[in-house]
Amino acid sequence: xxxxxxxxxxxxxxxxxxxxxxxxxPRAPGNGLLAHALYTQIKLHADYGGVVPELASRDHVRxxxxxxxxxxxxxxxxxxxxxxxxxxxxxxxxxxxxxxxxTGRALAxxxxxxxxxxxxxxxxxxxxxxxEDPPEPSFVALLVSGGHSMLVEVQAIGRYRILGDTLDDAxxxxxxxxxxxxxxxxxGGPALAALAGxxxxxxxxxxxxxxxxxxxxxxxxxxxxxxxxxxxxxxxxEQTRADIARAFEEAIVETLLIKCxxxxxxxxxxxxxxxxxxxxxxxxxxxxxxxxxxxGFKTYFPRLQFCTDNGAMIALAGAIRLAHGQHQDPSxxxxxxxxxxxxxxxx
Numbered sequence: 001x002x003x004x005x006x007x008x009x010x011x012x013x014x015x016x017x018x019x020x021x022x023x024x025x026p027r028a029p030g031n032g033l034l035a036h037a038l039y040t041q042i043k044l045h046a047d048y049g050g051v052v053p054e055l056a057s058r059d060h061v062r063x064x065x066x067x068x069x070x071x072x073x074x075x076x077x078x079x080x081x082x083x084x085x086x087x088x089x090x091x092x093x094x095x096x097x098x099x100x101x102x103t104g105r106a107l108a109x110x111x112x113x114x115x116x117x118x119x120x121x122x123x124x125x126x127x128x129x130x131x132e133d134p135p136e137p138s139f140v141a142l143l144v145s146g147g148h149s150m151l152v153e154v155q156a157i158g159r160y161r162i163l164g165d166t167l168d169d170a171x172x173x174x175x176x177x178x179x180x181x182x183x184x185x186x187x188g189g190p191a192l193a194a195l196a197g198x199x200x201x202x203x204x205x206x207x208x209x210x211x212x213x214x215x216x217x218x219x220x221x222x223x224x225x226x227x228x229x230x231x232x233x234x235x236x237x238e239q240t241r242a243d244i245a246r247a248f249e250e251a252i253v254e255t256l257l258i259k260c261x262x263x264x265x266x267x268x269x270x271x272x273x274x275x276x277x278x279x280x281x282x283x284x285x286x287x288x289x290x291x292x293x294x295x296g297f298k299t300y301f302p303r304l305q306f307c308t309d310n311g312a313m314i315a316l317a318g319a320i321r322l323a324h325g326q327h328q329d330p331s332x333x334x335x336x337x338x339x340x341x342x343x344x345x346x347x
Contacts, residue, residue: 005083006034006075007322008068008107009315012060012100013092013120014146015041015051018311019067021075021082024319031129031319035074036312037067038305046186050176057095064103071311082113084327086318089117090335091147097334105332114327116318121148121340123313124275126157126320127302130312135300140269142260144284145276146172146189149218149256150340151263154273157320158345163263164216171252172278174220178227178248182241192245193281199246200239204230206251211258216266218259223251253284257291264297273300280307320346 004023011018017039025032041059045051072078087104090097101117108115125141128134140163141152149166169177172189179188184195206226209219227248234240260272274288285301292299306312321327324347 006077006081007315007319008071008082008085008104009311009313009318010064010068010085010087010100010104011120011123011309011311011314012064012096013088013090014096014309015045015056016309017041017060017063017067018309018314019064019071020311020315021071021077022312022315022319024316024323031134031316033130033312033315034077035071036310037070037074038310039063039067042187049180049186051093053093053095056093057099060096060099064099068107079107079111082107082111084108084113084318084322085115086118086314086322087115088120088123088314089333090120090338092120092336094334094336097336098332101332101334105330109330114322115330116321116327117333118314118317118321119338119340119343120309121150122160122343123317125152125154125160125273126317127275127306127310127313128273128300129316130302130306131300133300135271135273135298138267138269139271139273139300140260140263140267141273141275142256142279143276144171144256144274144278146170146176148276149220151216151259152340153263153267153269156345156347158343158347160340160343162341163266164218164259166218166220168219168221169224171218171220171256172276174224174252175278178224181224181228182231182244189278193249193283195242196245196249196283199242199244201246203243204247206230206247208251208255208258211255216259216263218255220252223248249281249283253281253287256284257287260288261291261295270297271300272297275302275307277308280304
């Protein structure tokens with residue numbers, strides 16, 4: 001049964017502060033999304049070439065409540081209109097998680113409404129449900145971001161089986177580190193992907209890690225080393241930089257595609273969900289959509305603004321669980337490491 005009162009979603013797991021308001025309507029486009037607001041800390045961390053946890057936490061403190069007010073104003077709602085609060089409880093940076101959890105718990109307590117901590121990756125996994133043509137379980141989900149690269153069998157909301165995980169660098173992390181070693185600006189992943197568009201096909205070729213053996217796990221640290229050696233031994237011209245970027249992106253995308261095909265074959269699923277920050281990569285979206293058209297499986301992507309961390313995906317996951325009577329006691333708890341498979345079913 002849908003929850004008729006709006007749910008506030010809060011996302012503060014890393015370097016984005018996300019807030020959204022959603023009234024869960026399972027058959028409505030966007031599942032009843034009323035408003036969302038997002039602040040990114042890219043400029044704050046650019047001088048350091050990566051996220052500084054303490055700075056991230058402090059910035060969440062400064063930005064979270066103004067964003068809550070902004071989202072409420074967008075939706076034309078008052079705090080008293082809320083029916084519950086959902087916040088990211090993990091995995092993520094412990095200090096950043098505590099900001100969202102403490103704020104979410106305090107708001108819920110003050111308003112006398114239930115609150116629930118949401119698994120960050122479940123939020124990403126459910127993000128395509130915010131679109132007009134949402135996937136129905138069961139399906140396979142490819143979750144690719146700066147910290148995660150995993151394949152998950154989704155039998156129902158809350159019933160997850162991890163088919164493959166990253167053994168070292170995640171795909172997004174490999175993008176960022178490779179971009180940094182070639183001197184590209186922070187954040188490196190999007191900069192490298194943009195540069196790859198002007199690279200010449202076939203000028204370089206890198207291995208497709210762990211595709212020469214059975215299994216669904218990922219490993220991208222060796223690929224990063226190959227790129228480093230190729231760059232150090234090259235003329236380091238702008239065209240060479242673009243050529244290496246293209247070859248690297250092609251290697252990542254083809255590796256992900258091979259593993260997705262294996263996961264679909266192993267589970268018998270005909271639906272593939274792609275989510276997480278790397279899910280915004282143009283080449284990945286095009287190649288997976290084309291493969292689906294050829295091989296007979298359907299691909300589902302969230303819109304670009306919901307690929308990266310955002311409050312809407314947390315509001316949706318929270319609204320579903322709260323509507324099924326799930327909530328937690330008032331204590332503030334976060335889980336920097338949290339196994340997705342330990343979550344209870346939503347119904």
